[in-house]
Amino acid sequence: MKNTIAERIFDFLKNFPPFNILEKEQLFKIATHVKVHYIEQDKSVFTQNENPHNEFYIVKDGAIGLYRTMDNDNILVDICDEGDLFGLRPIIQNNQYLMSAVANEESILYAISVELLKEIIDSNEKVKKFIVASFSTNIKTPYAKTNNGQLFANEDVLNKNNAGISDVQTAQYSKNPITCTKAYTIQQAAEVMSVKRVGSILITENNKPIGIITDKDLRLKIATGLISIKEKVTTIMSSPVITCHKKITVAEAQINMLKHKITHLCITEDGTPNSNLKGILSEHDIVVLHGNNPSVLIKELKRAKNVDTLKYIREKTSKLLSGYMEQNIPIRFVSNIISEINEAITIKAIKLSIEEMETEPPVKFTWLALGSQGRKEQLLITDQDNALVFENVNPKDYDFTKNYFLQLAKKITNKLHIIGFENCPADMMGSNPRWCISLNQWKEQFNTWITKPTEEAIMMCTIFFDYSLVYGNVELVDEMSESIFESIDNYEIFLNFLGRNALRNPPPLGFFRQFLVEHDGEHKDQFDLKSRALMPLIDAARLLTLSVNHKNKNNTIERFKEMAKAEPQNKYLYEMCIDSFKILLRFRTNQGLKNNNSGRYVDLNNLSKSEKLKLKGCFKPIKDIQELISVRFKLNQIGM
Template sequence: MKNTISERIFDFLKDFPPFDVLNKKQLFLVSSNVKVTYIEIGKTVFQQGEIPHENFYIVKDGAIGLYRTIESDEILVDICDEGDIFGLRPLVQNDHYLMSAKANEESILYAISVNILKEIIENNEKVNKFLIASFSTNIKTPYAKNNNGKLFANIETLEDNNGNFSDFQTAEYSKDPVTCLKSTSIKEAALIMSSNKVGSILIVEDKNPIGIITDKDLRLKIATGFVSINKKVIEIMSSPVITVSEKITTAEAQIAMLKNKITHLCITKDGTPNSELTGIMSEHDIVVLQGNNPSVLIKELKRAKDVETLKYIREKTSNLLNGYIEQKIPIVFVSNIISEITNAITIKAIELSLKEMKKQPPVKFGWLALGSQGRKEQLLVTDQDNALVFQNVPDENHQETKDYFISLSEKITKKLSIVGFEYCPAEMMASNPDYCLSLKEWKHQFNKWITIPSEKSIMMCTIFFDYNLIYGDLGLVNKMSKSIFNSIKSYEIFLNFLGKNALINPPPLGFFRQFLVEDDGENKDQFDIKSRALMPLIDAARLLTLSHKVKDKNNTIERFQKLIEIEPQNNDLYLMCIDSFKILLRFRTEQGIKHKDSGRYINLKSLNKAEKLKLKGCFKPIKDIQELIKVRYNLSQML
């Protein structure tokens, strides 16, 4: 008689690593011995510190959160969903659970005996490699559906450095460690720890670390009365300390802590105990970094039930951005990651708003991000720019349909405002009836802006031409794009007007190579890096790709890269524009983080000479690209 349950398990497991590399006999052995377990929401599968079960688990349905408790903080490290394995490492390494596993949703788990897996490991090299790669990066499973079906951490991925980026980036650590001398009393050291609100203190000699005391030492050795609190710190310090270099990655730090069964690493200049102490890294630092992992944030977003959760994740994203910028992670990578999270926040805000509507959308629609979010260049939290397009309807149904989508848009923009994206001062939002239009109306609007160019209509084009579909029907957006190019084709002089607009802001240096700053207003004598440096490059890239009828690029760097393909004779200029844009975007982001604002206006007095020279070096490509535009579109007569 056939075991239909076993067959269903077989069909499920065969699509997920490491089961996808098993032969049929091995996979049937596994699926025949699976225990199916139902876990209610909020229930625990296992606890941190618990002796491991005889089984590891794979999620069939639902979601299991992995939590790490350090002191009194419970930190979400990861979310396991369909196809994810968890609880395997302690079984193979014969160690206690390092995290707790708790159901974030009603879940169905497949419990698989580790003994069966061990038998398979001995006869299947691919499974063995999978486990080695998984353990080396401390990922609960190297597989994720949103990674195009690839292993997160297989050997090839590790070599290509395309895996979980947080595991390969330089780990974050405290650069101001609390220290004392070996002559210090335990009581004095405890008071120093208390006043600095830290859980450890390093004992140094000639600036080199020779030992460490943690809260755990105080509890086990002092509070119990085994050692007098008046003794010297050398009586209870752990020594020698484990030291690593400043360039250690998160994965390497995790391995070092596991290998040495410790919770703190000392950072020294050359990575040895005989060099100057520069920092300390704790297990808590690593867990917090894992909790800020982009993939974890995206998973949290997908399961968010309210706008408060969206706001919380947006704040965690800001922490992620700060870490990336501080560690000099490539700005293109940073921009892509932050944009994906921002888009995911917007999508969830839309989904939550749709659930609040009394009925389903009457027709297909598309939600568009505009401006910097549309170009995937929004790193800092700025105001929102968005629009909505909906399918054409008969005239008698138009107002009712539009009212529905305006009501929906009001809910969405309100949620985005709560999250931290303030309302647009100019009301360029889908909640404004002017920007919540049918496809027919949008075609008419774009055609009007293009064929009757004015200062305002050109400005609107520079904003609305950078739209990006965040949610909804792609077909509607494709038709919008096609109508724009048709209008430009019928009125090509529009490109000249767009070119004139691209020259509004001249190169940011005056005659004596002085920065051009604001003449008046609240930002008087400050440098506007957005208008005077970034926008000229953004406008130039948009204009030139439009003139070549490039439909699928709206990111500034991607536009210049496409222009290099189309115009190889201008290769050097466009490469210079890309480099300058990267530097300027990073500079603005750093300023925004430093001053907790949009980073747009910079007080030049706060910059050192090197920073000013670096900025000035970005301005020559602006001058050169504007000269190219002036000649190409014969703009001398229009200026």
């Protein structure tokens, strides 16, 4: 008589390490001895300092949070969801549990006898290597209040030498990826994956990757009966693949996986799909608990069901930022990671808001981030700047449509405010009727600003030109962008006005190389790092890329990189601008974290001589880039 329960457990376990490398007989033996546990939400599986159970656990359904108690505060170290294994280390090492395991939601666990696993370890070298590799490393949390980014040793001693190293190390990827051609059927590809015991297969043509199939594809598209296994692999493969160069760092890999919502990266000779395949890097290859990374926050975000959870995640993101800055992680990596988390938080806030509406959106729409968030340069929590674009509708439907999106936008901005993003003092938000309009109205608005460049219009352009799509229909954004460039082409003198605006703040040093400080007001005698140092570089990068029709580049560093490619004769200057911007952005972030504010205004009396010299070293590129703009746009000749 068949043991159907054991067969179901077998079919589940075979998809996850280390069970996927067991012999069939070994795995079935485990499956027949598995105990199934149902854990109610907020109930513990085990607690910190408790003696180890004689079994470890793998999550079948639900989510288990691993928490470490420090200074009477429970710190989330990781979230285990489908296929994740936990609770084995203390049994192997015969130690007490270093963390508590609590159900974040109703969960079903498979409990496996450690004695049974030990029998298999003795006879299976691959499993032994997996256990050693996975459980002899230290556990790391980036969220500890007093120990950000450092490793917990087994005896609760911190190993400071390893902090933050893995982010900038080259990721270790599989150099022997399993491949097939597009002539294969899905069944043939699945058989190869089964024989090779891998969770993915790459489809190649002339040794270049053109697609990928994962276990998830087989579960969702084949096991459900939607597509026949007799079809070609091209029917279900994900294409194009996301590729990276072979020297990709762990941080870069994490950013790419987060950005594209994928679990595998193809490694090619030059990082493009057009060069030879070198390997594959999976999410499992990145040892999540061995480096500061946002993976646990993204897992939490996916499961968040209310705005309080989003606020909690944003607060932990600030702690993550602090840990990265302390470890001196490259600011570009930090900026990318924090921006991706901020964007994910915003997307979740939008989805929660849509769920609260009585009906689905009546037409397509797009939510835009503006300013520093639009440029993906928002590291510290600052004001929210956003806008909403909705599809053109018949005049008779306009009022209803706009009222719907205004209600939605108010829900979104209120949630963002609760999360920690203050309302914009100038009300540059999608909840403002002025910034919640149809596509045609946005086109008309931009055209008016460009063809009638008043001082207010130019100011608006510096804010709204740095938009980026956060959620919604990309075609609306593309059409709006095309309209902007068309208006600029038809009224080129607009760039001269934008150029004059880019020079509104002179170089930050006076004639005697003294810092130019505020002369009055709340910040008297303080140095305005944003207006006098960062904004001149931001404004210059925006102007220059607009002048050469470079689209879809909103980030200041990326804009200067594009200009360096376009104008080799000025490459050195643009690279100096990039270096200065990175230093200034890091400096502002550190100031903000130190003083618990935006980091905009700096009290020079609190800076050391070396800090002042480092800042002054960033100012020459500002002077040089402003001179280039003045000459290029003939601002002196035309009285601007």
